[in-house]
Amino acid sequence: MIDLAILGLVKEQELHGYELRKRVAELLGPGRGGLSFGSLYPALNRLERAGHVKAVEANTRPPLTAWSSGSLAGELAAFRTRLPRPGSRGGRSRKVYGITSRGEAHLVELLTEPGPTDERTFALRVVFCHRLNRTKRLELFHRRRAELTDRLAELAKQGRGQTTQHRYLRSLREHDLETITCDLAWLDRLIADERPQARSEQEKNP
Amino acid sequence: MIDLAILGLVKEQELHGYELRKRVAELLGPGRGGLSFGSLYPALNRLERAGHVKAVEANTRPPLTAWSSGSLAGELAAFRTRLPRPGSRGGRSRKVYGITSRGEAHLVELLTEPGPTDERTFALRVVFCHRLNRTKRLELFHRRRAELTDRLAELAKQGRGQTTQHRYLRSLREHDLETITCDLAWLDRLIADERPQARSEQEKNP
DNA sequence: GTCATCATGTAAGCCGTTACATGATTGC
DNA sequence: GCAATCATGTAACGGCTTACATGATGAC
Numbered sequence: 001m002i003d004l005a006i007l008g009l010v011k012e013q014e015l016h017g018y019e020l021r022k023r024v025a026e027l028l029g030p031g032r033g034g035l036s037f038g039s040l041y042p043a044l045n046r047l048e049r050a051g052h053v054k055a056v057e058a059n060t061r062p063p064l065t066a067w068s069s070g071s072l073a074g075e076l077a078a079f080r081t082r083l084p085r086p087g088s089r090g091g092r093s094r095k096v097y098g099i100t101s102r103g104e105a106h107l108v109e110l111l112t113e114p115g116p117t118d119e120r121t122f123a124l125r126v127v128f129c130h131r132l133n134r135t136k137r138l139e140l141f142h143r144r145r146a147e148l149t150d151r152l153a154e155l156a157k158q159g160r161g162q163t164t165q166h167r168y169l170r171s172l173r174e175h176d177l178e179t180i181t182c183d184l185a186w187l188d189r190l191i192a193d194e195r196p197q198a199r200s201e202q203e204k205n206p
Numbered sequence: 207m208i209d210l211a212i213l214g215l216v217k218e219q220e221l222h223g224y225e226l227r228k229r230v231a232e233l234l235g236p237g238r239g240g241l242s243f244g245s246l247y248p249a250l251n252r253l254e255r256a257g258h259v260k261a262v263e264a265n266t267r268p269p270l271t272a273w274s275s276g277s278l279a280g281e282l283a284a285f286r287t288r289l290p291r292p293g294s295r296g297g298r299s300r301k302v303y304g305i306t307s308r309g310e311a312h313l314v315e316l317l318t319e320p321g322p323t324d325e326r327t328f329a330l331r332v333v334f335c336h337r338l339n340r341t342k343r344l345e346l347f348h349r350r351r352a353e354l355t356d357r358l359a360e361l362a363k364q365g366r367g368q369t370t371q372h373r374y375l376r377s378l379r380e381h382d383l384e385t386i387t388c389d390l391a392w393l394d395r396l397i398a399d400e401r402p403q404a405r406s407e408q409e410k411n412p
Numbered sequence: 413g414t415c416a417t418c419a420t421g422t423a424a425g426c427c428g429t430t431a432c433a434t435g436a437t438t439g440c
Numbered sequence: 441g442c443a444a445t446c447a448t449g450t451a452a453c454g455g456c457t458t459a460c461a462t463g464a465t466g467a468c
Contacts (some may be wrong), residue, residue: 002455018419027375029382030357039456041421093419093464127375151236158232167396168396169233169333175392176235182388186381190374208427224447246429250468299436299447418465429454437446 001121002035002043004050007107008128009100010053016094017041027127032120045096052103055095112136114143126190134194141194145187152180207327208241208249209258213305213313214334216259222300223247233333238326250303258309261301318342320349321349332396344400351393 005024009015015023017040025034047053099107111125111132122144129137155176165173192198211230215221221229223246231240253259305313317331317338328350335343361383371379398404 016419017421027378029364030360031382031386035422036457037420038458045421095420114290123378129374130372158235164258166336168335171392171396171399172329172332173235174236175389176386178392179385180237182384183381186377187340190377193377222447223449243448244430244450251449259433301448414468416465416467419463420461422461424457424459426457426463427455429452431450431452433448433450435447437444439444440442 001118001124002039002194003047004107004110004121004124004128005035006040006043006047007052007110008124008131010097011099011107011128011131011164012106014056014096014098016096018094020044020097028120028123032123037047047103048097050102051100052106053097054100056098057096107131111140116147117144138191138194141187141191145184145191148180148184148187152177152184207324207330208245209253210313210316210327210330210334211241212246212249212253213258213309213316214330214337216303217305217310217313217334217337219301220262220304222302223250224300226250226303234326234329238329250301253309254303256308257301257306258312260305260306263302302409309325313337314342318344322353323350340400344397347397347400350392351397354390354393358383358390361386 005027006020009027011021017037020039021035021037024040028034045051048055107128108131111128117125125140128148129140132140155173159173193202211233212226215226215229215233217381219250223243227241227243227246232245234240250259313334314337317334323331331346335346338346361379399408
């Protein structure tokens with residue numbers, strides 16, 4: 001989880017820990033919680049030792065990396081202004097990290113590897129899935145879809161068994177059903193949007 | 207979390223660890239994961255030391271406790287049949303737990319105490335909220351509702367900021383919005399159903 | 413000069429998991 | 441007799457949090 005978040009973000013732009021934390025929290029969004037320094041900094045050191053990221057010189061002009069279309073421009077600006085003014089002092093207290101080629105490969109692995117995935121991780125995978133080619137991306141979506149239909153089946157199985165659950169359990173199960181159905185519809189939208197013609201349609205009408 | 211699950215279940219019926227695990231998994235439902243023995247048994251011992259549960263003699267005829275209307279009857283039967291046949295041998299290898307009055311008080315605390323609550327815990331609280339009076343139950347629902355509207359506000363705030371997020375992040379955010387809205391609608395249904403007249407209406411038309 | 417914020421880290425602990433060890437009972 | 445399941449536990453480890461320690465920079 002944490003590795004995916006870090007690699008995905010430093011691939012987009014060189015960052016230091018403190019800023020990284022903010023970005024992760026923002027990326028995960030409200031309800032999926034944040035990330036504490038106590039886990040972030042050790043993770044960064046670990047990734048550095050593993051050669052997935054490397055410390056780079058704090059760059060006054062961070063490279064404009066490829067969000068699809070100059071997105072995050074406001075934040076890039078904010079990041080720039082927050083840099084120490086050029087002549088303030090020689091030493092930098094911040095440690096800015098960039099991704100290595102090993103790190104890029106690892107990022108793709110983290111996005112691709114199968115096995116059951118929790119909500120947070122899947123959300124991050126979606127956010128960074130533009131790093132994959134369409135085939136791999138569709139695999140990601142379809143694997144998730146299969147997982148959800150399995151849950152749906154299990155839910156239905158449970159429902160057939162005990163008919164006389166009490167009020168609140170019944171209500172919870174109904175809501176579970178709703179939630180999974182909603183998630184499936186979202187996935188189907190994501191999958192449908194991968195059809196090339198759909199994609200260009202969408203770009204025509206924003 | 208684990209304490210809530212254990213106390214809630216043993217309050218309904220005296221149970222041993224192995225069976226308890228199954229019930230918890232079933233209660234949480236697919237997608238919210240299960241509970242390993244490695245955490246369950248230590249938790250039971252801890253709760254026993256704390257006087258929240260006590261080991262009782264394995265009872266061939268478990269007391270019919272108050273699900274609203276003889277629910278879970280099938281499972282009670284299953285539990286009964288799985289008991290060692292009366293004359294098989296004197297010793298029992300299973301340790302059956304029942305709740306104590308201290309445990310009952312603690313259960314209400316766990317259902318009532320404020321502070322941010324994760325999905326699993328809230329689900330369990332809903333399942334066991336029939337242990338609370340209507341006032342406390344409504345407080346539970348309203349606290350959750352407030353939490354969700356906060357998230358909604360934060361989501362809206364984020365959306366106003368960066369207009370040019372890329373495709374997949376935008377899609378994720380839209381889905382987050384959908385999900386929270388759906389959760390809120392569910393809560394509103396739960397809250398509405400607590401109106402006395404609504405409740406009796408519902409009992410008339412099942 | 414002092415207070416908030418930025419910035420990096422370590423240490424202790426919580427809560428859970430997997431893997432292992434052990435043995436009784438049941439079904440065939 | 442043997443395998444599957446029932447049943448209880450321990451040990452090691454994982455991943456994350458909180459709390460603590462430290463210090464630079466900027467705003468007023």
